[in-house]
Amino acid sequence: MAKIVASVNVSHVPAIGAAWDNKKSQDAYWKPVFDGFDFSKKWIAELKPDLIILVYNDHASAFDASIIPTFALGCASEFPPADEGWGPRPVPTVIGHPTMASHLAQSLILDEFDMTIINEMDVDHGLTVPLTLMFGQPEAWPCRIIPLPVNVVQFPPPTGNRCYNLGKAIKRAVEAWKEDLRVVIFGTGGMSHQLQGMRAGLINSEWDKRFLDSLATDAEVARRIPFIEYVREAGSEGIEMVMWLISRGALEQEVREVYRFYHVPASNTALGHLILENKSFQR
């Protein structure tokens, strides 16, 4: 059967993509950021996932203001990089897994999660920056990827608890797939940041650390955090962290923390990165 064995959680700051694409990854400002992923690159190269389910938010790229899906699922066979105003990023097209995605859609909807089905979509920095950080610049991404966009732009976004439960439903759906597939789920976005108004530039490292600790030890705390606490403590755009609860919910209750990296600043943002494996998982 297919099995989700680990989660990769990582911020998806667009400036990281721009730094990489413009060959600035070794500049003094960016080098510590990219160095923070040396371990992760080796880890995922050794793990060799067959499939990544990539939870992210679209930043007004594929979805305009006319339709706002709360949870969506990319069922296409490929997803080109989006032109976000300065031309598409020079990264490979994402190759999807339409049959698995259709299975996920069916299973999740019958499990009472109302997914919006997407058959054509460009993917923005929210999806491509985590891939750059984990894989560098390959000619093709090393495995199939199913995008799972979550609305965190128009408020209110789904609650952390709802996201956590969606993760559990994703776990059930994946495990109902007969073919042997090693699956890694990505939760992206965060950590604390605010991009608007007089409070822009907000960083709350203590809060971020407690959030990471909760995911690694006792997600029961993190899943109960109300919407308003994210906004007040981690900034209006820090709300992206609810997506890390989808990836956490998709793992087993007992996990081991494999790697953690935290760095301030990446442009306006606290960059967080956490790799968790199921405790039951043995290579």
Place this chain on the structure above:
Amino acid sequence: MATDDSVRREPIEGFDDVPGTTLFDAQRARQGYWVNQFCMSLMKAQNRAEFKADEDKYLRKWKMSDEQREAILQRNWARMIELGGNIYYLSKLFSTDGKSFQYVAATMTGLTQEQYAQMMLQGGRTIENNRSKKEWARTGGPAFGKSGKPAAGNK
């Protein structure tokens, strides 16, 4: 009779006490709809070229208000947010201008670019004294930097 756009429903509980933060909810998304849709159009190179050639003319193709159009022409980012623009939509406009998220965020804070960049390098704006409007009323405005002291020149 009031139109649906003029009646404000109850905000999410607790939100109105978060200082310096605009709630981009369904109602504000209605208000800023054409601002945000205009921004989306800039994802096509051809539209970017047309906009750059004559901004006012291009903007008049969209059903936005005069004050929204003025805010865009003046690149008054804080005003665009007040009038229903959302930062991720607006990013298409500032990317067209060759500007970064950090540049635009800084312009909204009352800090200079240099002060803002410095604040981020020193660990960002502190949460202390930045949690509620009550705190701002007491301290005289947003706290910045790790020290948590209000920025010089706060209004």
